[in-house]
Each structure stands twice: as structure tokens, then as C-alpha cells.
Amino acid sequence: MKLAVAGTGYVGLVAGVCFAEKGHQVTCVDVDEEKIARMREGISPIYEAGLEELLKNNIAANRLFFTSDFASAYRDADAIFIGVGTPEKPDGSANLSYIATVCRQIAQSVTHDCLVVVKSTVPVGTNDKVEQYIKDNLSADVKVRVASNPEFLAQGNAVHDTMHATRIIIGTDDDVAEKMLQDIYAPFDLPVVSVSRRSAEMIKYACNNFLALKISYMNDIANLCELVGANIDDVAEGMRYDPRIGAKFLKAGVGYGGSCFPKDTKALTFLARQHGMHLKTVDAAVDINAAQKIKLFEKAKKRLMTFENMRIAVLGLAFKPGTDDLREAPSLDNVKLLLEHGADIVCYDPIAAENFKKKFPEVTLANSAEEALEGAFCCFIFTEWEEFVRLSPETFRRKMRVPLVYDGRNIFDPEYMKRGGVEYYSIGR
Numbered sequence: 001m002k003l004a005v006a007g008t009g010y011v012g013l014v015a016g017v018c019f020a021e022k023g024h025q026v027t028c029v030d031v032d033e034e035k036i037a038r039m040r041e042g043i044s045p046i047y048e049a050g051l052e053e054l055l056k057n058n059i060a061a062n063r064l065f066f067t068s069d070f071a072s073a074y075r076d077a078d079a080i081f082i083g084v085g086t087p088e089k090p091d092g093s094a095n096l097s098y099i100a101t102v103c104r105q106i107a108q109s110v111t112h113d114c115l116v117v118v119k120s121t122v123p124v125g126t127n128d129k130v131e132q133y134i135k136d137n138l139s140a141d142v143k144v145r146v147a148s149n150p151e152f153l154a155q156g157n158a159v160h161d162t163m164h165a166t167r168i169i170i171g172t173d174d175d176v177a178e179k180m181l182q183d184i185y186a187p188f189d190l191p192v193v194s195v196s197r198r199s200a201e202m203i204k205y206a207c208n209n210f211l212a213l214k215i216s217y218m219n220d221i222a223n224l225c226e227l228v229g230a231n232i233d234d235v236a237e238g239m240r241y242d243p244r245i246g247a248k249f250l251k252a253g254v255g256y257g258g259s260c261f262p263k264d265t266k267a268l269t270f271l272a273r274q275h276g277m278h279l280k281t282v283d284a285a286v287d288i289n290a291a292q293k294i295k296l297f298e299k300a301k302k303r304l305m306t307f308e309n310m311r312i313a314v315l316g317l318a319f320k321p322g323t324d325d326l327r328e329a330p331s332l333d334n335v336k337l338l339l340e341h342g343a344d345i346v347c348y349d350p351i352a353a354e355n356f357k358k359k360f361p362e363v364t365l366a367n368s369a370e371e372a373l374e375g376a377f378c379c380f381i382f383t384e385w386e387e388f389v390r391l392s393p394e395t396f397r398r399k400m401r402v403p404l405v406y407d408g409r410n411i412f413d414p415e416y417m418k419r420g421g422v423e424y425y426s427i428g429r
Contacts (some may be wrong), residue, residue: 171200393420
């Protein structure tokens with residue numbers, strides 16, 4: 001089928017590349033000419049395992065194209081997927097201006113009946129507005145159907161999560177739109193859950209908010225474990241065998257970040273307030289996460305007389321391993337606090353350093369973990385990159401002026417670090 005994809009961020013680009021890999025002819029649209037030029041050369045603008053290889057292969061196979069000319073991309077497409085951002089506004093609501101821009105462009109460009117599919121995370125009822133907005137602005141006498149198809153990819157595993165999804169959610173309000181989406185996804189050979197548009201929109205928010213709740217719950221329990229002398233790792237081990245609970249998202253740490261959970265929790269609570277109710281559980285998750293991000297900074301502040309002019313090592317900047325995304329990363333909150341307290345910070349991240357430099361140009365970046373540790377009085381770990389897992393207590397002791405480590409991802413065994421001569425603090429242990 002001939003597809004167009006609006007937006008080449010995590011959602012749009014991964015979807016476009018994977019659709020091409022399954023045999024569709026795909027044209028990805030973006031306003032950034034420089035970005036378009038790089039993608040045409042097979043260079044991915046985002047770091048995702050396996051993405052660049054698929055990008056190059058499908059360009060070579062003449063199934064994948066990139067353009068800033070939206071009219072040519074949308075004109076005769078069978079289906080147009082919208083994968084642009086919906087960033088949060090100051091009040092927590094979703095900013096739909098990018099969605100509106102794409103809808104207006106689609107309405108002005110299409111020349112025959114087609115399907116518009118919203119993959120972006122949007123408030124419940126947005127697909128209805130998209131349909132009406134396109135209808136109000138159509139230039140040609142055509143029928144444009146609208147469907148919801150939220151994505152559930154995890155950054156760092158986006159390609160795998162798209163190609164081997166646990167299920168495909170499609171939300172439609174007519175049989176023709178449902179049949180078209182079924183046909184588009186048929187080559188993936190994955191389970192399809194077909195619901196109404198509004199239910200599909202809510203499924204996305206319900207899933208992300210549930211996972212955010214699970215993370216915040218474990219962090220709350222971890223904080224209690226510290227007070228009563230229990231070990232959160234042992235608690236999680238005992239919980240994971242219960243099939244009603246599941247084994248994932250039980251790891252305690254310094255909170256969640258990224259482009260989804262922070263934004264989607266705020267958007268859902270805003271939606272609830274619009275309808276006269278409060279989602280008390282989600283409100284609690286947001287509050288817990290905000291406090292959890294700086295939990296280790298507060299611990300270090302009690303341990304040290306001052307951060308003034310002290311060399312502090314920060315290992316890990318991305319909000320999770322496998323990505324260069326810094327959005328809502330705990331590292332950002334902590335670096336800001338350390339700077340405010342006069343620390344001399346040296347950071348290292350194997351992937352996200354370039355993005356971090358744009359936000360904190362004044363902070364020194366090291367070329368390795370060992371270089372960052374050199375002469376440091378204290379080390380914070382905010383991302384569980386595999387190369388950090390391989391660090392030994394001896395490395396911290398040898399490189400640091402004071403082997404004092406605050407581990408926000410519970411990478412190391414506390415007894416192992418203690419035996420190795422490291423003063424070690426983690427979460428819930």
C-alpha cells in the first residue's frame with residue numbers, strides 16, 4: 001500500500017521504516033530540510049538499535065522516501081499516518097498544534113479518498129476533532145476517514161517493539177477504515193485489537209499511566225524499605241512470581257523520565273479535571289516521581305558539608321539505556337541542583353553526551369567513565385548502561401579522590417561495593 005508518515009521522530013520514523021520493511025511504499029515527511037537530507041543518505045537522526053540498518057536497506061530497495069514537500073507525499077497516499085509530537089503545555093494539557101498543522105496540510109493536498117491514522121498520543125476525543133477539522137478544510141471532493149492507532153514502543157527497543165508488538169491497537173468508527181488498517185498490518189502477522197476511536201485513545205493513556213503507577217509504587221515501597229531495614233530487590237523478587245503483578249517495572253530507582261510517562265500522566269490528570277474528577281492514584285505517582293528524582297542528591301547533601309568547588313562525577317545522562325533521549329531524565333534535575341550548589345561536574349554518557357551539551361554547555365564532558373571518575377569526591381549514577389555495570393569497586397577506589405557512590409539504578413550489590421572499599425548508597429537497600 002502507498003503510505004505517508006507525518007513526522008520523523010521516534011514514533012513517525014520507526015513506524016515508516018518498519019512499514020517499508022514489511023513491503024509498503026512509504027514517504028516520510030518533515031519540515032527540517034537538513035534532517036531530510038541526512039535521512040536520504042541513510043543517517044538516522046535518532047539512536048535506536050537496528051533502525052539505521054533498516055533505513056538504509058529500504059532506501060536501497062526503493063520502498064522508503066523522505067521529503068519536506070507534504071503536498072506530493074499526501075496527494076495520492078492510500079493512508080497517512082500522523083506521528084508528530086504532542087508536547088505538554090504549562091497546565092499539563094497536550095499541545096495539538098502540530099497535529100492541526102498536519103491535518104490542514106492533508107486537507108489541502110489529498111486528491112482521492114484516503115485514511116488518516118493518528119499514531120501520536122492524543123487526548124480522548126481528538127480523532128473526532130481531526131476528522132471534523134479535515135472535513136472543514138478539504139480542497140477536493142473526497143472522503144477522508146480517520147482512525148486511531150497508538151504506538152506502544154519503548155525507546156531503546158523501538159524497532160523490535162514495532163516488528164514484534166504484543167498487539168496492534170486500532171480504533172475506528174467504520175468498517176472501511178478498520179479493513180484498511182487490518183490490511184496495512186497484515187504483513188506483521190500480529191494480534192490486532194479493534195475498538196472504537198475513543199477507546200483506542202484511552203488505551204494508550206491507561207497503559208502508560210499504569211506503568212508510571214507501578215514504577216512510583218515500587219519507589220515508594222523502596223523508600224519504606226530503607227526505613228524498616230528491608231531490601232527492595234528481595235521484595236521485588238518475591239513479587240515477580242505473582243502472575244497478577246508480573247515481573248516487569250518492579251525495579252526501584254530515581255524515577256521515570258522520557259517522552260511518554262511524564263507527559264501522559266499530566267495529560268490524563270488534566271483530562272480528568274476537565275470532566276470534574278481527580279485521578280488520585282495518578283496524582284500520587286506524579287508527586288512521588290518528582291521527589292524520587294532528587295532522592296540521592298538529598299542523601300549526598302546530608303553526607304557532605306558542601307558541594308562548593310567539589311569535583312562530582314555523573315555517570316549516565318539519558319533517561320534510560322539504549323537511547324540518546326534526555327527528555328525528563330533524572331540526570332537533568334540533579335545536574336541543575338549540583339550547579340546551583342557550586343559543584344564542579346564532569347559527566348559521561350556513551351550516547352547522550354551530545355544532546356546533553358546543548359542543554360548544559362558549561363558542564364565538562366568526559367570521554368569515558370574512568371575519565372569522569374578521576375579525582376572525584378562523589379559519583380552519581382543515573383543510567384544503567386552496561387559499561388557501568390562492568391565497573392569494579394577497585395576502579396572507583398583507584399580513580400576517585402573519595403570512593404563515594406550514589407547509585408540511582410541499583411546496579412551494584414551493596415555488600416560487594418562495601419567489601420571493595422566503596423562507600424555506596426542506592427535506593428531501598
